Amino acid sequence: MAEPTGAAERLALIRENLAEFLNPEIIEKILAEGGHPKIYWGTATTGRPHCGYLVPAMKIAQLLAAGCHVTVLLADIHGFLDNLKAPIELVALRAEYYRLIISSMLKAVGVPIDKLKFVLGSSYQKSPEYVMDVYKLASVVSEHDAKRAGAEIVKQTDNAPLSGLLYPILQVLDEQYLDVDAQFGGLDQRKLFIAAKDWLPRLGYRERAHLCNPMVPGLQGGKMSASEQDSKIDLLDTPEVVTKKIKKAMAAPKVVEENGVLAFVEYVLLPVSALRGTREFRVERERDGLEPLVYTSIAQMHEDYKNDVLTPQLLKPAVAKALNELLAPINEAFQASPEWQEIAEKAYPAPVKEKKKKVKDKGTRHPGAQQKELPVRPAPEAEQ
């Protein structure tokens, strides 16, 4: 695909695969004037980013290809507000890991990143102006509305900490302080986006546009949440591990609904190929002595999948291969950066092998034999 230059083409790329676009006229106007819309995506820097992050990353890649300025907000304070078990120092360190992995994901896709920037939440959310606006907004938003705005984002339990009510206030103010025309996020942010439209004008600030990605089922079936650490595919997993995990993924034959493997092709692999020049997904059938299946749209794939022409056994190795190709440069960048490796070790320390320890403790002690101390590393945050 050639770089889109016309307003209509750029808009189509911005819109592709979105579930909802609120106040698109704000963006349309900028494009009609040949301008470059400023859009941000925020992520709370808590759990280690897995392959599910390729879905928003792909939208960011499309926005960059459409000539938008994109800000990635590394929301460390938000990670803290919603997750008090993670100390602020740790979420700030994790933000560094996020910055490195997100930029290498975008480099791997091959889009120009000159219009991409990263901003750490705590770098401006502690300024006197920002803090005063938090107080102001808190005085014109009801507790009920703050709760409703955060209902799908913030953990809400009986007697929950007050920080969960501050969270939506801060996220809404971010649109103003990051000086953007629009915010992008998953459909789970929708209530917050609606609140932003309503609340910002109360402080005399302008309303922004909002882009919502659909909630995409995880590669291994079910929503790709931050939990179930083991089953998720890490962005730094080796090709063997990736292939094994995809082999085990849930993908019922003939069922296209809630099919994480097909969804991954739709929201990541097909858009990547389109950004690289040709929208295409190939499924080899050499083993059966047949020609490969070559798809240029998800509709064709759904059709073949429903008819069992495209079986899970054919689909999975094709997805594993394409995913491994996408992950290869990310892995290489990690291997080549001792600085990143050090950050990874501190931000996400490997779990201590409890089992081994127990076995050792129970072992018979031979007289005179020294019990070797196992190195004890701090247990990772149990918050995810």
Ligand SMILES: N[C@@H](Cc1ccc(O)cc1)C(=O)O
């Ligand atoms: N609410 C987002 C994170 C976020 C935080 C602050 C923002 O300004 C924007 C987004 C999430 O659920 O991950």
